[in-house]
Amino acid sequence: MASLNALILVCLLYVALLFGVAFLADRAALQGRSGKWMKSPLIYTLSLSIYCTGWTFYGAVGYAARSGLEFATIYLGPTLIMISWWWGLRKLVRVGRSQRITSIADLLSARYGKSNALAICITLLAVVSTTPYIALQLQSITLSFEIFADADPTSGFSEQNTVFWVACGLAAFAILFGTRNLNANERHHGVVTAVALEAVVKLVALLAVGIFVVWGIAGGVEATLAQIDASAIGAWQVMPGRWTTTLFLAAAAFICLPRMFQVMVVENVDERHLKLASWAFPLYLLLISLFVVPIAAVGLHVLPDGANPDLFVLAIPMHQGQDALAMLVFLGGFSSATSMVIVAAMALSTMMSNHIVMPYWLRYRSSRVSVSGDVRNVVLIARRLSIAAIMGLGYLYYVLSGGGTALATIGLVAFAGVSQLLPALVGGLFWRGATRNGALAGITIGFVIWVYSLLLPALGDGLLPADVMEQGPWGVGWLRPQALFGLHSLDPIVHAAFWSLGSNTLIFCLVSLMSFPSPIERLQGAQFVHVFEHSTGPRGWTGSVAQAEDLMVMSQRILGASEAQAFFDDERNRQGVRGGLPEPTPGFLERLERELSASIGAAAAHAMIGQIVGGSSVSVEDLMAVADETAQILEYSSKLETQSTELADTARQLRDSNEKLTQISAQKDAFLSQVSHELRTPMTSIRAFSEILRDVEQMQEADQKRYAAIIHDESLRLTRLLDDILDLSVLEHGQVQLNLRSVVLADVLTRAQATALTGIAQPIDVKRDGDREEIKLFTDADRLAQVFINIITNAQKYCDAEKPVLKISVMHTTDWIHIDFIDNGKGIDKEQSQLVFEKFSRIRPENAGGAGLGLAICREVMQRLNGEIEYFAHTTGSCFRVSVPIHQEI
């Protein structure tokens, strides 16, 4: 008899073997060397066998020993699903692949408009309904240990301790297997290969026991059939309600169980694998269950009364002294339990980290994630913690439920729980009218009824008090958990399945009919329901070289030919491939995506690579992300456009300023040359006459006086010129101080007239307006007088009439006071009239006494006084009009 220690050693060796297989398969997949066998449909078919857990392995015989052939429904349900693969599973797998689905929660949330609320709800449901299942595996391993321990009295076996350590071991196993690395499409080649190996082990073990029982103990087929008829389960005894219900629940759970979804949809490499699986997996189920009834019948016959029928598979070989067979059976049961726990924990941890942990982690993190490795670490940690938590829950359930319930009951409880996803799943795949609210409402109501009418009663006395079970809560009889609305004659499973799935489906349909889906939901709905029209057929997977070429062509378009070539060469060197193109390994694709996203944005890069490598369609989310990026680029380019317009404006302004500066510079040059010219004339006279005075001796006194007078006059003229220039400069630079006060116009005119005409032999005849001039002005009287003096002096100087007359008339409009100075001379030529206010312009240079700055100064003065000075050609002569704004009048 094998000792317990030997058993543990064999277990550890077996686990090491599985781990080695998984490691090799993962490495092969990573290096792109995955051989034909790894992508073969056989591996896929065998991996589906995680449906057959410890429940199948041990529990099926117990189930058969208690209820006869009813156990077969658990395998007939999946068989029906598999043979309807053409219009059922094929669609599910196609949707899963084209939408890059990572879990059943992801599938439903994607179908119903990427609703995270729905995903969280499904994740919770999945965790709650998988927990009993994991407890079941703990129980089956513990029981099988126990049976060995009973046979080995030297071992200090304790059930509680064993359960705890088994749970820890399985958690460690699942963490090591399932979260070794992160794969973009959540495929785990290593795990799938190990699971396929385990599938073979458990099938071989059960077949071996079956053959041993039929031909070794019973003595042939005929004898076995006879023994079956003679046993306690010798007659057909199936409750129709239970038969149909379990058939239905098994079929539903087969597609809704998170772990089944994981291997069937997520880990699917090629949807054509379904073709083999459609008959090979039912065959596997048939073979694994073929000997269940014989084993049960022979077990009931051979083993002592009171032996646990759940352990017949193990007990019969041990009873018959077949140690090697018992060890094989133990390994088979161990395989069933471990493979289920690993895949279930992996699938659940993916759901928990993707839909619960990561969204909240990202939301509550203040700074944005910049390094991708950062997130990957968080995801891995989240998954590991999730696995630990799931195993913890399973252990807790085992302890709470006492571990005594028959395996089959726990399994059916879990099936009924997870079947609550069926209406939303089928509705989502086949009915475009199904909405998120409908799915959420249906699943919630079904979940609540399932918990109330099946899970809590199954947990034992602790959670639902006995009086609630018997009289209903608060004594309301029709709310009794196992007899809702008075349906008390039904089996608890049938009752719970009827009420939970019935109301689930009803509410789902009603709410869907009444609610209105969001645009994303409607698009996704169309994508899912018409997936065969929206996606291409299964890709050939004819080899990765074609993909590498596609990638190369795409990269050349985006990065440019030489850059793409350099990038691919670099990658080829890194991979150590000689010649040709590098293998599209995950690492390479990641680097390429990063490279491309620098050019076209992350979402677009992801979508493009996904199109080439994954054969998946571009989802609405992808398109929206691409649109977002495009919008950002558009915004950026419009900003650039605005900036460039601004720059053009600035450049034009600069050009204008430059032109102005050039003009001003030219004006300054002209002014300087004019000033030097004007200064030179008197200076020349002064120098010439002063030289004469110095050099000529014996000059007559009269000449001396005359020359001295000339020098004096010229220096006076020079002084006047300099005064004028200074005056003009002061005016032009706005530095003039105005002495504003209230004056009467007549006084200013009188003073100007007196100043201008004093000491002149024949003064011009000035005609004034008299009373009209009696206007009070608020102005600088001296400056205004300066203007008037200038005009009167000019009239005196230039008026060539025989009897020169200057008429000064005052006009009064609403805004202005116009003072016109009209003489009776010839006036100024038209072309010259435009220049009279320019500096150094002289109308008649021959009789010029001044420097030609007078009128320029006048114009500046009037500008300072907010007035104007204009020249008009008048009928009788020239006319200067001085206008003073009226608002300065007091």
Added chain:
Amino acid sequence: MTAPDSDLIHAEGRIGPSFVNQRTYRRRRLMDMARLLPLLGIVLLMIPLLWSAADDADPVNMSDAFVYIYVVWGGLIALSLLFTWAIRRWAQHWTTEPTGKPETPSVPHHPSEL
């Protein structure tokens, strides 16, 4: 339920031809088979419910029931294998025109009820 295969989706109000060529006809019957197979399975598996049970006077023997269930099961697997073989053959022979051109897939109907 909507049939997934494109040529089974008919536009509403569009009357298809009464006679289709043999290839299309074969394919449609193949799809019929795909849909009928699970129905057949369900019906066959419901038959035991009509049998008299253990508490009746003349119950059906467990061995007979056992044989019946497993024969039905095996039959379903065989039919499924046949179907798989049929679509493989269809894929190899019937999707190629006599000229050697691959059959162009029929244009799928997109219900525009978005």
